[in-house]
Amino acid sequence: MLAVEILGLEKTYAAGFWRKKQKLALRPLHLEVKQGEVFGFLGPNGAGKTTTLKLLMGLICPTVGTARILGQDWRDPAVRARIGFLPEQPYFYDHLTPIELLDYYGTLSGLSPADRKLRIPKLLERVGLAEQGRVQLRKFSKGMLQRVGIAQAVLHEPEVVFLDEPMSGLDPIGRREVRDFIQALNDEGKTVFFSTHILSDAEALCDRVAILNRGELRSVGVVAELVSQKSNRVEIVWQGKSAVPAIQSLGGSCHVAGETVRAVLDESQLQAALDALKNQRVRLISVNPMGGSLEEYFLQNLGEAVEVRS
Amino acid sequence: MSSRIRAIAFNTFRETVRDRVLYNLVFFALLLVTMAPLFGQISIGVQRVLLVNLSLSAISIFGTVISIFVGISLVSKEIEKRTLYPVLSRPVGRGEFIVGKYFGLSGTLLVNTAAMALGFYLALFLMTRDFTRADANVLIAIYFIFLEFIIIIGLALLFSSFSTPLFSALFALSMFIAGTFAGDLRTFAEITHGPQKWLAIATSYLIPNLTSLNVITRVSHDQFIPRALVAYNTLYAMFYAAATICAALLIFSRRDLK
Amino acid sequence: MRRRATVFSACVLLICFLGSFFTLRRIERANLSNSMEDVLFISSPQFVKRASLGYSGLLADIYWMRVVQYFGRKHLRDSMEYKALAPLLDITTTLDPNLVVAYEWGSTFSRSTSTQRRRR
Numbered sequence: 001m002l003a004v005e006i007l008g009l010e011k012t013y014a015a016g017f018w019r020k021k022q023k024l025a026l027r028p029l030h031l032e033v034k035q036g037e038v039f040g041f042l043g044p045n046g047a048g049k050t051t052t053l054k055l056l057m058g059l060i061c062p063t064v065g066t067a068r069i070l071g072q073d074w075r076d077p078a079v080r081a082r083i084g085f086l087p088e089q090p091y092f093y094d095h096l097t098p099i100e101l102l103d104y105y106g107t108l109s110g111l112s113p114a115d116r117k118l119r120i121p122k123l124l125e126r127v128g129l130a131e132q133g134r135v136q137l138r139k140f141s142k143g144m145l146q147r148v149g150i151a152q153a154v155l156h157e158p159e160v161v162f163l164d165e166p167m168s169g170l171d172p173i174g175r176r177e178v179r180d181f182i183q184a185l186n187d188e189g190k191t192v193f194f195s196t197h198i199l200s201d202a203e204a205l206c207d208r209v210a211i212l213n214r215g216e217l218r219s220v221g222v223v224a225e226l227v228s229q230k231s232n233r234v235e236i237v238w239q240g241k242s243a244v245p246a247i248q249s250l251g252g253s254c255h256v257a258g259e260t261v262r263a264v265l266d267e268s269q270l271q272a273a274l275d276a277l278k279n280q281r282v283r284l285i286s287v288n289p290m291g292g293s294l295e296e297y298f299l300q301n302l303g304e305a306v307e308v309r310s
Numbered sequence: 311m312s313s314r315i316r317a318i319a320f321n322t323f324r325e326t327v328r329d330r331v332l333y334n335l336v337f338f339a340l341l342l343v344t345m346a347p348l349f350g351q352i353s354i355g356v357q358r359v360l361l362v363n364l365s366l367s368a369i370s371i372f373g374t375v376i377s378i379f380v381g382i383s384l385v386s387k388e389i390e391k392r393t394l395y396p397v398l399s400r401p402v403g404r405g406e407f408i409v410g411k412y413f414g415l416s417g418t419l420l421v422n423t424a425a426m427a428l429g430f431y432l433a434l435f436l437m438t439r440d441f442t443r444a445d446a447n448v449l450i451a452i453y454f455i456f457l458e459f460i461i462i463i464g465l466a467l468l469f470s471s472f473s474t475p476l477f478s479a480l481f482a483l484s485m486f487i488a489g490t491f492a493g494d495l496r497t498f499a500e501i502t503h504g505p506q507k508w509l510a511i512a513t514s515y516l517i518p519n520l521t522s523l524n525v526i527t528r529v530s531h532d533q534f535i536p537r538a539l540v541a542y543n544t545l546y547a548m549f550y551a552a553a554t555i556c557a558a559l560l561i562f563s564r565r566d567l568k
Numbered sequence: 569m570r571r572r573a574t575v576f577s578a579c580v581l582l583i584c585f586l587g588s589f590f591t592l593r594r595i596e597r598a599n600l601s602n603s604m605e606d607v608l609f610i611s612s613p614q615f616v617k618r619a620s621l622g623y624s625g626l627l628a629d630i631y632w633m634r635v636v637q638y639f640g641r642k643h644l645r646d647s648m649e650y651k652a653l654a655p656l657l658d659i660t661t662t663l664d665p666n667l668v669v670a671y672e673w674g675s676t677f678s679r680s681t682s683t684q685r686r687r688r
Binding site for chain 2: 570573574577578580583584585587588589591592594595596598630633634636637
């Protein structure tokens with residue numbers, strides 16, 4: 001049984017003053033997510049990632065198409081008890097405390113009072129909010145809210161967890177913690193489906209990714225396979241500005257910072273470049289094959305500006 | 311299902327109370343307290359009439375304002391702040407959500423009205439040092455005011471399920487004003503001739519009938535309120551409120567949540 | 569399944585609305601509401617005018633309608649109690665001194681009541 005099957009989900013909005021214009025948010029999407037996978041849903045802003053998640057959660061209705069989650073119709077309320085959802089930039093009731101919030105959500109998810117009493121403290125500790133259990137949510141920072149969001153998504157121990165931009169707005173420490181958390185969820189056997197536009201995170205975590213752009217699915221595949229596609233570029237770092245023109249004449253692009261130069265050029269020119277540098281007697285720092293990164297693949301295939309974080 | 315509705319209702323109540331809605335009780339108390347010296351100037355008989363009229367009108371106005379403005383924000387705030395998403399991604403039906411919200415706010419207004427009623431009776435006791443049979447009559451008027459609230463909350467929910475907060479407030483306010491003159495509108499409809507008559511009659515029955523729910527003056531003059539009216543008003547309010555909730559449900563179930 | 573829920577809700581809506589409609593008819597038929605005191609919530613013409621916040625014309629029309637309905641009802645029941653008539657007319661004409669019909673019919677109403685009183 002597949003965790004998620006998207007069968008031709010499409011979403012068109014009626015736009016314009018008289019609602020005559022059609023705005024296509026998502027072209028007919030076909031996608032499969034296997035159980036136990038960490039599946040990344042990538043794409044620039046406005047690609048349709050959030051639209052897809054909202055469709056799966058039943059927050060909006062598709063124009064055409066259906067989906068199945070854990071083998072059942074995605075609209076079936078019984079399915080909702082087995083999935084968890086973290087919306088983008090979550091916001092919760094200002095005047096509630098995390099304990100009260102999780103208690104409320106737990107009741108809605110069908111957990112018994114005993115269960116809730118048991119799980120909530122443990123969960124808060126797991127996301128690092130044990131101390132703030134009784135502080136009202138309006139006093140929480142963005143990172144803390146994100147942690148509350150993750151907590152509520154996994155409170156009822158769902159089999160599939162859907163996260164919409166879980167890393168957004170977090171500092172590097174926070175992001176690292178979320179990454180570890182996702183990995184931990186996966187280790188527990190849960191399926192994780194998360195959308196992001198930060199490629200390095202996807203590269204590190206995902207078994208497979210799907211890339212969306214402008215409402216259309218561009219490619220799906222195992223990260224390693226997508227990434228190994230030839231890029232033919234090489235990066236050379238050295239010290240010595242004098243060599244810059246020589247390298248540039250070989251078709252390399254140079255970036256100078258003080259005395260250090262970083263150049264990127266075609267693999268075929270590598271030998272010539274190294275010769276030129278040797279002639280100039282510069283101090284070579286590193287030579288690295290470029291590409292082999294999701295970012296390269298992304299830029300090549302989409303040609304759009306994308307965030308790169310490491 | 312009922313445990314979820316109860317949870318939503320309780321959460322709505324809690325959120326509303328913590329949002330300091332009950333502070334209006336402070337204003338009510340202040341109002342009564344500042345009016346007290348005025349009462350000293352007049353004869354006892356008129357004192358009582360004035361106190362009843364003033365208190366009950368205040369209860370009605372304060373409560374109506376809360377019903378409209380908090381009622382509207384119930385749905386629209388949740389959509390705007392997206393606090394709705396983690397709720398609806400759980401096994402919660404949209405209908406359960408609306409019903410839960412409705413009972414939550416009605417509960418808040420029940421507490422609010424009860425507190426104000428207590429304040430009123432305290433003021434009455436301080437004034438007359440005695441409880442008469444007629445004083446229990448005032449309770450009926452307060453009960454009717456509460457019935458008004460449950461109708462208005464239903465309307466506020468209905469409008470906010472499909473329109474923006476501003477328009478919802480306008481619609482709800484308009485319905486309230488129209489409802490206050492419902493009796494006159496029905497009279498007008500009956501006087502009308504021609505093809506518009508049916509339209510006028512239909513409209514006059516569509517708006518909430520708040521006229522029969524307002525017995526403030528009668529009660530201030532110690533007039534008897536027939537039991538039948540209590541029964542019919544209760545029935546009417548329940549039917550009307552239920553109708554608004556059904557409509558809200560139907561609309562909200564279809565709505566795309568941006 | 570969703571369709572069934574929709575149809576069910578729509579039926580409940582209709583039933584509730586009809587319920588409210590018939591209950592309201594019942595209230596009206598039994599004439600349980602709108603006693604004289606309700607109609608004359610505030611009896612001072614000057615106060616009503618001030619409270620009308622500039623909408624005195626509209627309020628005058630409303631009061632006039634109440635005069636008509638009131639007179640019609642009382643007349644039907646052949647009651648001698650026309651206590652509210654004079655104050656109602658007073659308020660109407662204060663709110664809108666140009667509402668001529670109020671003066672015209674007002675005099676007719678008053679005359680017929682005094683005639684009836686004389687007959688007794």
